[in-house]
Amino acid sequence: MASRVLYLLGCAAPPVLRIAEVVRSAQRAGWDVCLGLTPTAAHWLEEQLPELERQTGHPVRSRYKVPGHPDVWPPAAAAVVAPATFNTVNQWALGLTEKFVVGFAAEAIGKGIPLVTMPCVNAAYARHPQFAHSLETLSRAGVRVLYGAESFTPNPPGEGRPDTFPWECALTAVGEAVAAAAPGPRGAAPE
Template sequence: MTTNRTLYLIACAAPPARRLSVPIKAAQQAGWDVCLILTPSAHRWLTEDAEGEMEALEQLTGHPVRHQYKLPSQPDVLPPPDAMLVAPLTNNTLAKWATAVSDTLALGLITEGIALVPIIALPHFNDAQAAHPAVQRHVDFLREAGVTVLLGEGGFTPHKPKHGNLDAYPWQAAIDALPA
């Protein structure tokens, strides 16, 4: 399929990050050229725990997988995005994003991205984390800023600690929420 739209898939270190080929293939089927950006912890998971995974993801996307800021003298290796999908979105990244912390490439892109492109966020955290009073404030803040946060009905529903079902993660809901 020929694509002319670029999607940045920004993945945090949560269990669904072990299955990034699922959303990449689904987005490609929907006509997106997918570029993968990882948080530093997600990058560590995929390079230390899953031998050959990084190379497979680069082959699947046709782009280098990024996880850190480039030097000012280095060229951009990815095309500019037309949309961003932040999935899985951890509680840690949610809190930093909602308070404009940009200490990683992933956070820098999504913090700036609010003003530039449509952003869909699909969280993944347990119900004990979700119960913290700041979490709902952060979700509300990002929604008010125009981010589509798929938390609750039609998106991700937090699970009991250590009882997540990796096969139930709603990747397709996020792909379906991308702009047409």
């Protein structure tokens, strides 16, 4: 692959407050990281945005670009949507693309860009019937959904542990998703 550009797309859940560490981890793994945030997540990180832009070498985006203007990011090789809130997961599955992060993720499905998402919701939200349906919809669309015992499991409301959010699981999964999507050597027999 000529370019290892990762779109790291974060939502307003407490683990997003550690996004600078995640960017460093992704960069150590060889990714050129472009950081996108939902408007609320951008507000939470407002004071850190200049440093995050310096760290990534790209503008941090939380809004769509103006039509006709050039894109400020290089094309993505893959994307991680994490932490993905209840709202974002449901909007994405339903195709409601008011937010840049959701719009990119929805379009990436159609473009065949490898996608990984790891929700971050409390157990009360997780019991809402739309949430399970949305996770299933995204999974059927080809998104690698990291949810359950091997990745993220919901906590009771008010008992979140943002420092234990398994970011490394998301970074490992996106590497695997890119490898699985890469065409094999020419002339190689399919496995």
